[in-house]
Amino acid sequence: MGGGEQHEERSTVVRLGRRAWALLGIVGVLVIAWLVVSQLAVVVVPVLLALFVAAALAPLVNLLGRLHVPRPLAALIAVVLGLAVIAAAVWLVVPAFVAQLPQLSSALGQATEQLDRVLSRTPFFGPGVNVRAIVGSLTTQFFGGGSIPAALGTVATVLSSVVLLLVVVLFYLAEGRWLAAALVGWLPAARQDEVWRVLARLWQVVGRYFRALLVVALFDAVFIGAGLALLGVPLALPLAVLVYLGAFLPYLGAVLSGMLAVLVAAAERGLLTAVLVLVVVLVVQQIEGNVIQPVVMGKIVRVPAFVVLVAIAIGSALLGVLGAFLAVPVAACVEHIMRHLSGRTAEN
Template sequence: MDDQDRSRLGVMRDAEFIRKFLIGLGLLVLALLLWKLSDVLLLAFGAVLVAIILHAAADGLVRYLKVPDRWGLMVAGLLILVAFIGLGAIFGTQVRAQFSNVVERLPSAVDNFSKNLGIGPVSDDISEMISNASNGGLAARLAGIGGTILDGLANFLLVVIAGVYIAADPKLYTRGLVKLFPKKQHERVESSLDASGQVLRLWLTSQLIAMACVAILSTSAYWLIGLPSPIGLGLIAGIMDFIPFLGPILGALPAILIAFSVSGEAALWTMGAVLVIQQIEGNVIQPLVARSMISVPPAMALFAILVGSILFGTLGLIFGFPLAIVTYVLVKKLYVRETLGEQTEVPGEDRGKEDSPQSTVS
């Protein structure tokens, strides 16, 4: 090999090294960008969930009430809006009063519980910390709390509005996402998105029905036990049930703490009611509302929620499980089946043709 060939080979090696270096650097920059935008991406995922809910409601109207396809989504959105406004007008004042009552009673309930454990009144220490804080510090804390609430409301409105836009033309966003991949992979990516959308739709539908049942059962049980503000406590239990595994525990804590402030007997009855309601949900409600259960391994789902909460905070805690569902579907379809060649059933894959007269958001 002469000097010219060696020089040419060296140039080629340098070019290959530079190419690999730039690819690695680009991937690193992309990972950092995604990390910085993680909150935005989670909100976008929440908007997709809203779109799936709207399409599920629209499909039900088209199938059972024979509403024309082109009007299904608009009628579904209007019905949901009217339902929220109607419930707010009928029960808004009572629910607000009961929530306020729960918030007022919680400090004394925590004190009562901590005294029973021999710890002493915890709220006294909190009051002392607040009284020792300077006015500027207290004002800053109050401003921070107010800002957090406003940010939460703004994010909620953003998710809802974006979800409506996605639901209006889901194929537009699906096609745009598919085009980010090489052309020969378009079919695989599109089928994976369809399967993910179907499994999310199935889970969301069953979860919303289960949440409503838990709220009704909890409210009835707390009213029979004699707890104050049973509607507020029941709504907390139903809303928190959206988070699998951890949600039922978090949703039951306010009721149990307030029950201890009433009496030991009420606390025992409340804990028994919580256990019975969770057994009813897991063994009766979920199998009835989900015709094809999503068999995500429980340990994997639990760790997904914990990891999501650690990495992304509240949004990660809320969306950890549905993200785990999507990851589970994609791994089974793209890696286990298509890369390794193993025969495996992919949740949601066979339900797209059965359940969706309209396009389903992926």
Template structure:
């Protein structure tokens, strides 16, 4: 005999479901509003983000000078000048040649896709033309629109903004001030916030900064090693467009998983079109070997700690970022997801029950705050 449903419990369950639904709806609305505001202020947000990313790269030498007794202003000035010199050298030696060859790179990828389509239509696969034409045509269209800009967007750093020069200057000035006044920011922020916010916000900001800096510096080092080794392999096989492909490999390293697959796919297509199937297979073997070397040797040595993100989360974040903001969104997706993970982990620490007190009492607000 089956038991009848309790009307009281059913109403209580519906009330709880309704309350949770309303709360989730409010969270989604607030998220949409924040994203809309960021979009409206993007001309200011983008230089700020770019300045923060540059600061993560230039902070180690600045910290070295500060520990040697330098004052903050001279140390930040010297590092900023050295950064400008290095950036000018990169633009003169790498960015300009890469930009001049980006069109050839795009044309080579398109030709490679057509060659793959012709090969798939013949034996032994005999794939019908209508089965692959639509997907390949969409891929060709996307590559023709964006493949050339994938390298130049990040090499110049400002192509997504109408006035790129102003963005670059703002980012450099912000980098200088972050380097000079960065150590004083958290104490200042602590004094400005009331109550528990004075503890929690600086703690989350400090953890987010450590995570962001670790990600940017480690990905830059790993990407540089990948670009050098793969570039040498492409040069030995005599594949054209070695410099743009090496730069593409370096830039793609900042988009974990997806970036490596994309850069390797482009290199194999270029080798297939220019050198034939044998050299394309050799290039594929080189890329697989370098990726294995990176995953088993480079990253464990360079990365002291991971981002704490599952591969599926990274893939979803990159996909969402690319849909929302194109190439820039793909590049920023993983750092943003890592910062959200830091916030979520800190929130879980604050809401966790104190040891030895299962289910009892309110969590202590300062229990997990680092000293």
């Protein structure tokens, strides 16, 4: 009896040791990836972002392939269609958004002044509080201080990065399987099938996450923007655009864009309208979180909110806005890898 218990304890220790080594290995890979991205941001950033775009367009390419369209041509058609959708959205939204930016800036300035007066009466903040300065400092810390925003600061660099991104997207879609096979081919033959299955799963995670993000962002922007318009809040279009962009940063982006809408409503239409805008934002967010996200993401991308917030904090600390954007899919991929390793360890 004692020998069996000792054997069981040793097996438990061995399993824990394997999981610990697996976790350390993943952390080591992430640290190396961070160092590479920091030093080669101009090249690595488009390559990473192209992975999301390619994963989102992959179903269309696969559909065209089933219709006997050659894969390189299918990849080109998918990219052209994607660019056409982006161009149509820019043509419809951007001119009106830019035209209303000065008015939006003025409204936010009035709102922050009112918020300063309210917060100055509270014991927590006291007199002299300056919300605009606090937000400016946080924005500078979030977008600045890293090599990535600085590296993409010039127009020439941005244009070259966009061109590189499009080329890499085409390569991923047309020859991605060849690239994956070449990388997996370096592994021991006994592990290649297992790695293939894991890579296929991770590819599904990335693709479904990015496609779902586009749908969720559009849902939030359309319905919150419609609510603002129905309530007579000015600047509904630029606020809806900010809501759309904020949705790409889970939880935090929705909170910040919703706060901006409430502040503008308070400054332009008074407290009652601001409360109604807050209700609209909360209702839309609840529908999005409890109905839309489970439908479009499914169970393949299911990371707890606490893990998401921690991952975003770590990603933004390491890589700024890019790290915050990549935090959730990276966390989802790590979760799938850990689950796979845990299942394999249990089988052994």
